[in-house]
Amino acid sequence: MLASFSGLFLLILILASFRLTHLLVYDDITAPLRRLFVTTTIVTLDHGQQAVQHEVAPKGLKRWLGMLFTCHWCMGVWSSLILTLLWLFVPYAIWLLVILAVAGAAAIIETIMLRL
Template sequence: MDNPFFFFVLSLASFRLTRLVVYDTITSFLRKPFHEIVEETMLDGTTETFLVVKGEGIRKWIGELLSCYWCTGIWCAGGLYGGYAIWPAVFEPFIVFLAIAGCASFLETIVQKLS
């Protein structure tokens, strides 16, 4: 990769795709078959929420992957870069779209911190 700008764009896209898969509500349907959210009442009366990975074997492996930001990030980065290497006409617009969304999320975080 000789272009630092493309590396930056790919990094932003990977960041945004990873957050989309691991955290965003809109993709919770992807995580639901692999995760269970359990609420537990503590001794002081507060409620704690825990994520429990469902199943065994491949189901558990996917559940663990989807609950780990760093693990999912590696797969997202590899998928985006590999897709771009194999099919750039399709993946380049997708990468740029995700990079714009990633940049917007950084800006929104800054605005929220300053407000």
Template sequence: MENFTLELLIVMGLASFRLTRIIVFDKITEFIRAPFLDEIEENGDVYVVPKPSGLKKWIGELLSCYWCTGIWASAGLLGMYVFLPKVGIAVILIFAVAAIGGIIETIIGRLLGS
């Protein structure tokens, strides 16, 4: 890891940001969260809460916490970079580019008022 640069840190940060958002918020990974989280409706609002007890509760707590999931997503990406560098850098770049695209889309959406 002697070649770890500021640029790599930024790319890894963007990749971790996007991977974490996919896991915690995106519809495409709802099937991963579903066994560990319950939806509760109150006054027309829907809340997601961890299952009541045991390992499912622990995993539910992890999957409902952006900061907690972010640590593990970062660790996974760094592990891929260190132990499977060819695959790792490809995955990291895909998530980093997707993060940049998402950030740009959010900025443009707000500027255009949509």
């Protein structure tokens, strides 16, 4: 299986991991899942600007998961690991990776287009 690892697959894995990470950490559709581990509030700062404040559980597995769901760097490592293991051990998992990769590429293109 590793013999078939290529630059194209690496790109697919990168984009799929990016999309899965963003889905878990930021997207509204996964907010109910995040709420199991994180309390999020919007606070107004002294100069009127608003900021998002995350509060995670004080200890245990809920704390660890809360920290994970509030850190895109941390979630990115775990997303990459999970997707790589899926590719290695689950038949047809490549289709999930391709779908996430296409969605990730579309998100990047949309972000670029909005800034132009």
